[in-house]
Amino acid sequence: MASAAARAGSIPEPSRIHRAPRDVEGTVHALWLQDLESFEAISQNDDARKIFLRMAAMSHAGRLPGFLDEIARDDELDDDTKGQLVELAGDRPFLLAVEDYLRKTDRLH
Numbered sequence: 001m002a003s004a005a006a007r008a009g010s011i012p013e014p015s016r017i018h019r020a021p022r023d024v025e026g027t028v029h030a031l032w033l034q035d036l037e038s039f040e041a042i043s044q045n046d047d048a049r050k051i052f053l054r055m056a057a058m059s060h061a062g063r064l065p066g067f068l069d070e071i072a073r074d075d076e077l078d079d080d081t082k083g084q085l086v087e088l089a090g091d092r093p094f095l096l097a098v099e100d101y102l103r104k105t106d107r108l109h
């Protein structure tokens with residue numbers, strides 16, 4: 001038996017799909033476009049593509065901590081580059097998304 005509040009219509013019917021508020025849609029759309037632009041830029045740069053694919057492979061194998069240790073000890077890399085590599089290596093979802101984009105666009109090589 002439904003409660004008085006439910007019968008009166010004050011409780012909305014549950015729905016499986018909810019529309020996101022406009023500001024959330026705009027933010028998500030902007031982030032998606034930014035990622036897409038990043039993926040495309042990475043795909044067009046041979047060195048960047050190789051680095052991202054290696055980091056994604058290391059992420060799959062659980063070897064990123066060793067890679068990060070090597071980066072920290074590398075005297076040939078400047079601090080900005082080290083920081084960027086550490087930040088990227090720490091963003092597993094982004095690494096895997098780059099790898100997936102490169103696979104789907106047939107740009108793994």
